[in-house]
Amino acid sequence: MTTALPIAPQTDAAPSGLGRARLERDELDMAPEDMAGLQWLDALATPLWLLHPDGLTLWLNGAARALIGLERDAPAAAVRVSLSSRFPAALHQAAAGRTVEARATIHAPLTLPLEVDLRLAPAPRPSGLILAEAPADSGARQEMMRLNEQLIALSYAYPDIRFELLRDGTILDFAAASPGDLNVPAERFLAHRVQEVLPEPAAGLLAAALGRLNEGQTVIGLDFSLPPPPGQAGAGQIGTGPTGGTKSFEARLVALPDSDRVMCSIRNVTERVQAESAARRAHHLLSDAIECITEGFVLYDAQDRLVLCNGRYRELFSANTDLITPGARFEEVLRSGVERGVYQVPDGDLDGWIARRIEQHRSAGGPMEVQLHDGRWIRIEEWRTHEGGTVGIRADITDLKAREAELSVARDEAEQANQRKSDYVHHLSHELRTPLNAVLGFAQIIHDEMMGPNNPRYREYAGQIAAAGVYMLDLINNLLDLARIEAGRMDLHEEACNLSLLVDLTFGMMQPRACEAAVALCMEIPDDLPSLHGDASQIRQMLTNLIGNAIKFAPAKDGRVRVRGELTEDGGIALTIADNGIGMRPEQIPVALDAFGQVHGHNPGHNQGRDRVAERGSGLGLPLTRALIALHGGTFHIDSRLGAGTTVRLTFPPCRVGGRMQRL
Secondary structure (H helix, E strand, O other): OOOOOOOOOOOOOOOOOHHHHHOOHHHHOOOHHHHHHHHHHHOOOOOEEEEOOOOEEEEEOHHHHHHHOOOOOOOHHHOEEEOHHHHHHHHHHHHOOOOEEEEEEEEOOOOOOEEEEEEEEEOOOOOOOEEEEOOOOHHHHHHHHHHHHHHHHHHHHOOOEEEEEEOOOEEEEEEOOOHHHHOOOHHHOOOOEHHHHOOOOHHHHHHHHHHHHHOOOOEEEEEEEEOOOOOOOOOOOOOOOOOOOOEEEEEEEEEOOOOOEEEEEEEEOHHHHHHHHHHHHHHHHHHHHHHHOOOEEEEEOOOOEEEEEOHHHHHHOHHHHHHOOOOOEHHHHHHHHHHOOOEOOOOOOHHHHHHHHHHHHHHOOOOEEEEEOOOOEEEEEEEEOOOOOEEEEEEEOHHHHHHHHHHHHHHHHHHHHHHHHHHHHHHHHHHHHHHHHHHHHHHHHHHHOOOOOOOOHHHHHHHHHHHHHHHHHHHHHHHHHHHHHHOOOOOOOEEEEOHHHHHHHHHHHHHHHHHHOOEEEEEEOOOOOOOEEEEHHHHHHHHHHHHHHHHHOOOOOOEEEEEEEEEOOOOOEEEEEEEOOOOOOHHHHHHHHOOOOOOOOOOOOOOOOOOHHHHOOOOOHHHHHHHHHHHOOOEEEEEEEOOOEEEEEEEEOHHHEOOOOOOO
């Protein structure tokens, strides 16, 4: 602050009181007019010193005494002004007529040294002296300057651009670390209205906000974006970074109470907006990837609350969709699902099942398979995240379970087939070895004439050899027929067959065996039964196998075998072969239908005296018959009760009834 020394008014009044004591004429050797000027200076609020060129304090006014805390009666000479090494030079410059500014230390009795800023200038009267001036509010001003310096430093460190505005938008002041962020030169900010300086859309938004403040609102926040200036790198591109492309800003306007001023702060938030946009894109990308997973995906936080899941997860647990919401706890969702019947829980193990499932979830143990109410099987796998959460996958393994069941059945069938093959080989070797031993034994007896030459029993042995040969031939033929059927290489020589004739021919061939076993053969086939289109030799073989079995297992007396033919309801033909023999239990029927299946073996309790070889069975009759009727497109059904006989029903389809086979 610069204070010009006033020209003292001419007056005859003399100082009174302490003023007179300070201004002794003899002490300063002053003229009366000079004394009047000092009296006037004594009344100023600005601290003043009158110094000798050698630095001696000759006089100081009341403001200076108050500043340094000098007693009112203390002499001026008690005050020392120190300018360190610069003091003499500053005094000389002031005495030479120059104005010098310097920081000085004031020493006064009974007070601490005080540092003040002084302005040294030559005193107009009395001449040759130096007038030192200090600001009246020196301490406060110094503190204010320090605060201003800090605020200025902060303004350059603080990212916001701050404006002090009038309510019409006129810019009174501004502070900005990077004023170029708004694409406006800094010199345009002062003495202009903000809505005229800033580019659109910022100008329009701020103008509208000022209007709302004038209508009574006190705080307004808004967002806006500014494109890069024409010709700048990144112009026309969006979101290319803080140095190019569109910039994003947040603005806040506050109306100062009891004032016509408005404080406006604008912050460049481009980097944050871009980071948030990148985070949203990453989140959308991750969400889309999770949604595309074919398995159900679910994530729980460290407090076991649901964070997110995909659509597949909701689909798997559709009965619980209303509970599958963010924030829902796992245990609550699980228990509600059990109560609603979402899961198939074993009876009597409800609490145990829930406890095991919760423990598996909390420990993220091994995979767990659960079955849902609709029969689907779900495989559950869970893992712990680094933050203590749980991420889980739910895979629908219903098809896998079905394939496992099929594989299990196939494995069992394969094992059974392997066992049957072993039994098959065993039976086959037994069936062939027994008659072959008989052939070799009887042939050796005859060859060696072990019973003497021309023994009549040799004829009987020859018959046994022939019977064994026929048995082996039938066995081999049946095996070959079964093999051809299973390989799909059995051909049908089809023709119109008269069932009455075929049954009669079969009875004629089987009559000797029936008579020997005392079994009566009976045929019940209507004369008007239509002809059957099929392979006559195979139909006769089926009849032979079934009638032969019936005779073999007939009772010792009053045995009966009845063959009946009739039309079915759908127009097919059914042949029924029934006997009153020993029969079978229901569980023995599958054994009898298997190759080489022997339920009774030979019948020692019935028909004693039969030829042993002729009575033996290979166990191939029923399986071969079933295969032959299937080859004709028909069905095979057997019904038997132990001690009540057996009934076998062969059903030919309607397409085989008539003179020629009808086309389907």
